[in-house]
Amino acid sequence: MNYRHAFHAGNFADCVKHALLVWLLGAMARKPRPFFVLDTHAGAGEAVLDAGPAARTGEWRGGIGRLRDDPPEVLAPYLDLVRPAFAAVPSRYPGSPRLIRALLRPGDRLAACELHPEDAAALRRAFRGDRQVQVHQRDGWEALGALLPPPERRGLILIDPPYEAADEFDRLTAALVAAHGRFPSGVFAAWYPIKHRAPVRRFLTAMQESGLRDIVAAELWLRAPLDPVRLNGCGLLVVNPPYRFAEEVAPILDALLDRLGERGTGEGTALTRIVDE
Ligand SMILES: C[S@@+](CC[C@H](N)C(=O)[O-])C[C@H]1O[C@@H](n2cnc3c(N)ncnc32)[C@H](O)[C@@H]1O
Numbered sequence: 434m435n436y437r438h439a440f441h442a443g444n445f446a447d448c449v450k451h452a453l454l455v456w457l458l459g460a461m462a463r464k465p466r467p468f469f470v471l472d473t474h475a476g477a478g479e480a481v482l483d484a485g486p487a488a489r490t491g492e493w494r495g496g497i498g499r500l501r502d503d504p505p506e507v508l509a510p511y512l513d514l515v516r517p518a519f520a521a522v523p524s525r526y527p528g529s530p531r532l533i534r535a536l537l538r539p540g541d542r543l544a545a546c547e548l549h550p551e552d553a554a555a556l557r558r559a560f561r562g563d564r565q566v567q568v569h570q571r572d573g574w575e576a577l578g579a580l581l582p583p584p585e586r587r588g589l590i591l592i593d594p595p596y597e598a599a600d601e602f603d604r605l606t607a608a609l610v611a612a613h614g615r616f617p618s619g620v621f622a623a624w625y626p627i628k629h630r631a632p633v634r635r636f637l638t639a640m641q642e643s644g645l646r647d648i649v650a651a652e653l654w655l656r657a658p659l660d661p662v663r664l665n666g667c668g669l670l671v672v673n674p675p676y677r678f679a680e681e682v683a684p685i686l687d688a689l690l691d692r693l694g695e696r697g698t699g700e701g702t703a704l705t706r707i708v709d710e
Contacts, residue, residue, distance in 0.1 A: 434548065434597070436595035437549075438552070441487075441492055442480030442487050442492075444490075444497075445492075445667075446624075446626070447526070448693065450593065451511055451529065451532055452689060453622070454529060454532060454591060455514065455532060456510070456511075456678075457622055457671070458532075458536040458589065459510060460676070461620070463675075464587070467540035468541050468589065469542045469543075469544070470537070470589045470590075471544050471576065471589075472533060472543065472545045473546050473593070474548075474573045474594050474595065475552075477552040478545075478560075479525050479527050479531055479559065480525065480528065483523050493526060496693065497519065500692055501516075501519060505688035505691065506688075507688045508689070511532075514535050514536075515527060530543065530560070531559070533545075534565070534566055542567075542585070543566045544569060544580055546572070546576045547568070547570060548571065553570035577608055577615075578611065581615045586618070588619045588620065589622065590620070592608065592609070592622070592624070602632055602636040606643060609621055609645065609670075610644070613672060621671065621673065622670070624668070626667055627664075627665055627666035628661050630659075633658075640708065646709065647672065647673050647708060647709070647710040648671070649674050649678060649679060649704060649705065649706050649707060650668050650670050650671075650703070650704070651669045651686060651702075651703075652686075652704075653666055653667065653686050653690055653693075654699075654702075655700050656698040656699050656700055657698065670707070683702075
């Protein structure tokens with residue numbers, strides 16, 4: 434486990450993932466019945482930006498740094514959650530578990546899984562005494578089998594692996610199929626990197642052939658996805674997207690690209706239906 438998210442916290446890919454995550458949580462909260470969220474690869478919960486790993490890469494400057502300087506209205510639900518930590522000294526950026534927790538209603542629940550001992554310990558500290566959040570230092574892939582289906586029978590599952598292993602897309606495909614088998618009505622959201630097109634195309638084709646239905650992919654790329662060793666863009670694959678996903682997420686992607694894009698270098702966004710309902 435070499436990947437440490439602290440180096441990348443608040444970068445453009447985090448902003449895309451988190452803005453869409455906030456939209457998904459808002460959609461879950463449209464119905465009064467309590468819901469469960471499983472964050473399979475949760476990270477440390479928060480990162481300091483102006484010291485340590487994030488300061489060393491400076492990636493956040495091309496992500497949340499730009500959104501802070503010029504916040505688009507359509508991103509307000511996401512940026513309003515980020516702003517207090519970002520304005521603090523030292524500046525911080527909340528990870529997925531903190532964003533999720535901020536949008537739970539009384540009665541909703543989060544299970545956050547993180548395998549790295551230091552990050553899991555930080556998560557435990559962050560949520561100590563919080564009865565709506567369970568932190569597990571465990572394998573998130575294995576948790577999909579153990580924690581689904583939830584007793585609430587309503588749930589959002591965020592799968593955000595580090596893509597360190599060469600077969601991570603294959604693992605994700607198999608995990609989605611198995612987890613969907615256990616919890617067919619769950620909303621599954623899986624983040625993926627876009628470096629060059631070939632692996633992404635293979636993944637989306639595998640999802641088309643998986644037998645699962647109702648799948649969309651939301652993507653944003655900063656430059657033409659041609660360099661296989663550079664993170665040129667990212668996507669979120671959603672199985673069972675909530676009502677009006679495409680209509681409401683399209684302007685969010687456009688606003689993100691407007692602030693984060695590199696202008697005229699093959700940048701773009703796409704909302705693609707991978708499998709019909
Ligand atoms: C991309 S980061 C997660 C970022 C977080 N979801 C967010 O949005 O703020 C991936 C995390 O997965 C953790 N990890 C790696 N393999 C794991 C596994 N098998 N199960 C659970 N966590 C794992 C890494 O330590 C890392 O913190």
